[in-house]
Amino acid sequence: MADERHIRIEGDAAGNIIITGNANRIEVMPGMRTQEPEAPAIVSAIGPNPYVGLAAFTERESERFFGREQQTALLWQIFRGLYTDVPEASPGQTTPVRVLPILGPSGSGKSSLARAGLLPELAKRPLPGWQTSRVVVVRPDAHPLEALAVMLARLATREAAPVAKTREFEEELKRRNQAGDYDGLRRIVDALPGIDTSPLIVLVDQFEEIYTLCQDTTERDQFVANLLHAAADRSQHLSVVLTLRSDFLGQTQQHPDLNRLIAAQGVIVPAMSSAELRDAITKPAIYANPPLDAATVDLLVAETDGREGALPLLQFALERIWEGMAHGIPPAETLRGIGGVGGALASEAQRLYDRLTPEQQLVARRAFLAMIQLGEGTQDTRRRVEIADLVAHAEEAEHVRHVLRTFAGRDARLVTLATEMDGTDWAEVTHEALFEHWADLREWLDRGRTDLRFHRRLTEAARNWQEQGRPDGSLWRSPDLDLLQAFHRRAGDDMTAGEVEFMSLSATKARRAWRLRWLAVIGLIVLTLAAGGMAYVAQLSSRQARVAEIRAERRFNDVRELANSFIFEFHNAIKNLAGATPARELLVRRALTYLQRLSQEAEDDLSLQRDLAASYLGIGDIQVSTGNVDEAAKSYQQGLKIFERISQANPTNVQAQRDLSVSYDKIGNIQAATGETQGALERG
Known part of the structure; x- marks a missing residue:
């Protein structure tokens, strides 16, 4: 359905998003399909909820993305310059690198600005000579090379889960050429059909994950080197847009070329002005009908203006207000009930948690802690977790899914559930604001950091052991085994079946070895x-x-x-x-x-x-x-x-x-x- 900004947004059977406008077409290939909550059974007299809560705006919600028009225009202008402000080649001249870093603190709206702002704007105002372009959205996670290879393989084959091609591309990304450069990404992109007329944009969302989740420094370096090399190639087949939390700028010094690029070309997302906040609040409501009353709007602006990281809290409060309106509850009453913009998130999380049985609360506690990446000298960040890794050895998977769905429902969406194209189900906290404002979760974190770190190490060791074919040499011995057995005595109920088996076989091997000796x-x-x-x-x-x-x-x-x-x-x-x-x-x-x-x-x-x-x-x-x-x-x-x-x-x-x-x-x-x-x- 076309909107007032002259673009059309549709989805195809493969889960890709197609944006068309002004004789231009942009195909966006997201990394995962979000599992949408079930629609409420109640028939509402008002329109559908136009607010996204804690989640970032994506291309699908661009028609409801207001208040960032000025920043969107600026990003489009800078991105255009990466392609058009290219001097003629001359001896000794450095080729410009087509990388657009979008920076800002948590909750500033970086991802929303890139996906619901810049990408639709490129469809509405295409760059010179562009008729079709392709976008792959990459979340680095723990293995950024694999994440990039998966998206490239899907683009090249049009298959949902091209395992063989993914492995082939991942090996290409790890290989240096004779000059010592990591040029695998450039070579892969150059071979894509129609690349001369349909350039590729690699959107790396939450770039900080290469520092928070990726523990392999070699893979991290290879990922950055591939991006920069391909983005500097004069063929102009590829450009990179990345979103990065500004509190991780220091970590980019590990990659000096990237650090200098960020300093020269980075765009810092500013706080929204009062007028922009007012647009972000009122215009989606007008689009959905009915508009919010002036007193509620004034109160929301006052509680948000000048507050760091408040945008997701504002959207969450607006989502709750709209749900209340659907049930006939006045906005002011809902806002008082949830404790205003600052208290809405914590009160909702606590309300949902208190509704659970004691057994379900244990599952919720374990799941939320697992979905947090512990900061090492930096703030804690969110972490995607395979749902299978949240199922303890004495639990049923459906029991865990039921608890997660409680926090992922349409009236909450504190947790986002998603499915990869290969069928793997994942869960993650929708926004870091949750564990910054929910007191119980902060207490769990402060009390259990040491055990959490050890459990992460155990999870990784057990997974590697499985992936390597379960060799005896990968089983733990003392002193690690002693620590594991002590952890099992304290928190054995939190261990998965695979982790318990890993411990059991490690202990069996140790006993057998001692007896024989x-x-x-x-x-x-x-x-x-x-x-x-x-x-x-x-x-x-x-x-x-x-x-x-x-x-x-x-x-x-x-x-x-x-x-x-x-x-x-x-x-x-x-x-x-x-x-x-x-x-x-x-x-x-x-x-x-x-x-x-x-x-x-x-x-x-x-x-x-x-x-x-x-x-x-x-x-x-x-x-x-x-x-x-x-x-x-x-x-x-x-x-x-x-x-x-x-x-x-x-x-x-x-x-x-x-x-x-x-x-x-x-x-x-x-x-x-x-x-x-x-x-x-x-x-x-």
């Missing part, structure tokens, strides 16, 4: 004592054996050291006794059996590996003294292999190099004694 060590001691005729050890009562086991568990390292020394000291004590050779040979055979079993559990323990290697060399010495030179060579080789692995893992470790040298000497001595002169010389 303990059995091997105790076996060596028992065998050594038995070889000396001390058979009474085998007759210990079960109670005594348990006491011995507990003591061995507490002092495993002492027991291991005892076994390693005792077996060889015992051998040295009996080696010159008449008739001791059979006992010595039995000692060697059984010791090798236990060493082989122990070596299977020593892969991740360098200290245990070194003890094993030293034991193999010691066994080899005994075998040489009993005349079993061939077997001694095998034992020496076994010890050498272990020492080589240790050396490769610690190439600068002096002790590891000494151990290697000792192994080479022993093998060289055997080769020399058996006539393998060449091998001995090579070892030497």
